[in-house]
Amino acid sequence: MTDDRLIIAGRELKSRLWVGTGKYKDFAETKKAIEASGADVVTVAVRRVNITDRSKENLLDYLDPKKYTILPNTAGCYNVEDAVRYARLARAAGVSDLIKLEVLGDERTLFPDTAGLIEAAKILIKEGFIVLPYTNDDPIVAQKLVDIGCPVVMPLAAPIGSGLGIRNPYNLKIIMEMIKVPIIVDAGVGTASDAAFAMELGADAVLMNTAIAGAQDPIAMAEAMKYAVYAGRLAYKAGRIPRKLYATASSPIEGML
Amino acid sequence: MAETIQIQVNGEQRGCGADATVGDLLRELAIKTERVAVELNLEILDRKDFDHQSLKQGDRVEILSFIGGGV
Numbered sequence: 001m002t003d004d005r006l007i008i009a010g011r012e013l014k015s016r017l018w019v020g021t022g023k024y025k026d027f028a029e030t031k032k033a034i035e036a037s038g039a040d041v042v043t044v045a046v047r048r049v050n051i052t053d054r055s056k057e058n059l060l061d062y063l064d065p066k067k068y069t070i071l072p073n074t075a076g077c078y079n080v081e082d083a084v085r086y087a088r089l090a091r092a093a094g095v096s097d098l099i100k101l102e103v104l105g106d107e108r109t110l111f112p113d114t115a116g117l118i119e120a121a122k123i124l125i126k127e128g129f130i131v132l133p134y135t136n137d138d139p140i141v142a143q144k145l146v147d148i149g150c151p152v153v154m155p156l157a158a159p160i161g162s163g164l165g166i167r168n169p170y171n172l173k174i175i176m177e178m179i180k181v182p183i184i185v186d187a188g189v190g191t192a193s194d195a196a197f198a199m200e201l202g203a204d205a206v207l208m209n210t211a212i213a214g215a216q217d218p219i220a221m222a223e224a225m226k227y228a229v230y231a232g233r234l235a236y237k238a239g240r241i242p243r244k245l246y247a248t249a250s251s252p253i254e255g256m257l
Numbered sequence: 258m259a260e261t262i263q264i265q266v267n268g269e270q271r272g273c274g275a276d277a278t279v280g281d282l283l284r285e286l287a288i289k290t291e292r293v294a295v296e297l298n299l300e301i302l303d304r305k306d307f308d309h310q311s312l313k314q315g316d317r318v319e320i321l322s323f324i325g326g327g328v
Contacts, residue, residue, distance in 0.1 A: 070323070094292065
């Protein structure tokens with residue numbers, strides 16, 4: 001699958017596994033896990049610099065922006081104004097016009113506020129941002145996001161950090177069939193089979209953080225996710241057999257005694 | 258004694274020289290200017306203006322950078 005590249009907003013990406021950088025023990029572990037995952041898109045958050053303890057190292061000392069596509073997010077934003085503000089700050093701090101846009105609707109579920117998401121996306125696209133929207137598994141909202149100019153749609157598999165896996169494969173499948181831009185399944189993956197399942201459904205990539213960072217051995221799980229995403233993609237491209245209720249013998253009847 | 262003013266940096270009050278610029282403040286805090294964003298009274302500053310933008314009494318400065326974060 002050497003020619004099976006994912007191209008988003010003119011950028012060619014090697015890996016179909018995208019990873020977050022939160023919740024790791026330290027930057028050294030973050031770096032090792034990301035290397036093991038083979039991911040070349042990594043998400044980061046934008047927060048206040050610690051001005052009282054300047055001894056703290058910078059994440060980007062560990063993640064070379066030349067090697068990775070750094071994708072800042074607007075995590076933690078619960079309204080349009082905050083999301084737009086953080087996106088602008090991310091661009092000012094950073095490396096590109098890419099923004100993973102999150103407008104959250106509720107603290108308990110961290111489900112997206114899709115009305116706010118569309119509103120914020122419109123503002124940012126007008127300002128030249130490349131908006132990668134974190135959204136619900138709602139095909140209609142997904143289409144609206146494409147219509148206003150999002151180059152990808154990132155529907156959730158399950159609530160962020162829940163590890164519940166693909167909760168609504170049918171909606172995701174509809175999104176993948178209906179929407180003509182790359183679909184990145186974002187959030188809710190628990191283990192390798194979830195990632196493979198997302199890819200088998202036809203996802204163009206999977207983004208995860210907690211499933212790796214929260215595993216007992218994050219580096220081993222990162223590697224497992226790399227293979228799961230790869231296997232799932234291969235299986236999708238290979239085309240699975242149809243499901244049937246009854247058996248079909250694999251050995252010929254002919255030549256039996 | 259040089260005149261000082263009070264400003265707020267990342268939510269904390271601090272004093273700085275009356276003629277200080279945003280660039281001076283970042284150097285005093287030992288913050289490298291690459292990969293930080295600075296917001297002065299809710300307006301994002303262009304990095305090339307850090308050394309030209311002077312600070313005044315009561316200014317609110319936010320200095321942000323990338324940290325680990327995920328989905």
